[in-house]
């Protein structure tokens with residue numbers, strides 16, 4: 001079979017299997033099997049393919065029809081313009097999670113949160129940018145770069161994208177799953193930021209809260225990549241005065257309630273890691289814990305940026321109604337759904 005006939009066969013089978021975006025899926029799977037770009041597929045469509053490659057391709061088509069996400073079959077997903085390895089151990093990074101990066105950068109005065117300017121803005125922009133200036137000033141005063149934490153890093157998409165955007169930043173990325181941390185670490189290496197990210201296996205920010213905190217100084221030599229994962233107990237406690245707090249904490253935590261499991265698309269429910277999806281019965285339970293920890297670990301003027309579920313704003317927004325927080329802002333995603341909530345630590 002040549003390239004054109006193989007691709008057509010894949011498209012037909014995927015369409016008949018009612019796979020959404022079947023043309024794209026057919027192309028991505030064939031590009032993966034042949035190790036080529038899309039342009040090659042269409043410029044070399046008469047090239048006859050090795051029968052083993054055709055068989056491999058059609059096998060992947062069958063698995064896709066059975067519900068396995070394309071990204072788990074190709075092992076790849078783009079996020080924030082960077083390429084990430086994905087395996088069934090990690091959530092596939094979603095485009096709407098890029099709003100977390102936009103908001104974090106906007107609050108640091110380093111970027112523009114595009115959705116603040118549209119109808120989606122639900123709280124005041126001026127307060128948000130003042131926060132950004134303050135956090136950036138604090139960072140300059142520390143003179144050692146920004147300190148960022150990413151909680152529930154999964155593939156590492158938020159940690160890696162922020163480290164990539166902010167070359168002076170050091171990042172601590174936590175996850176409860178050691179398998180996810182292994183993928184995240186490979187993604188940090190792949191994108192050239194492994195020297196500035198520390199991967200820690202723990203419950204939310206628990207390992208940091210307890211004082212068994214790995215060093216956060218920017219000294220790159222202090223962050224040997226090979227000792228990062230599981231380094232919970234590797235470094236002795238340092239007195240708080242020596243331990244600068246974070247400027248920014250970001251997280252896209254699990255936020256689907258067990259009671260909502262039936263509402264998830266089958267391929268998400270059956271193929272993405274349950275640990276990455278579900279948080280308690282209602283889905284909001286993790287936010288209260290995380291906000292409490294962030295209160296202790298953010299410096300004054302620091303920012304917490306959280307992704308929230310489509311129906312979670314009414315339950316998460318009140319968690320910031322305390323003396324500890326100010327400048328709460330909400331950013332909608334492109335579908336107009338409140339997707340990111342951010343707040344400044346007083």
Ligand SMILES: C[S@@+](CC[C@H](N)C(=O)[O-])C[C@H]1O[C@@H](n2cnc3c(N)ncnc32)[C@H](O)[C@@H]1O
Pocket residue numbers: 090091092093094097151152153154155156157158174175176177180202203204205251252253254255275276277
């Ligand atoms: C929704 S996924 C987000 C992954 C990635 N940050 C992203 O945006 O694609 C949530 C991640 O949190 C991790 N996780 C779940 N419960 C956790 C906990 N209690 N402490 C730390 N990480 C947790 C999961 O293993 C998963 O990798």
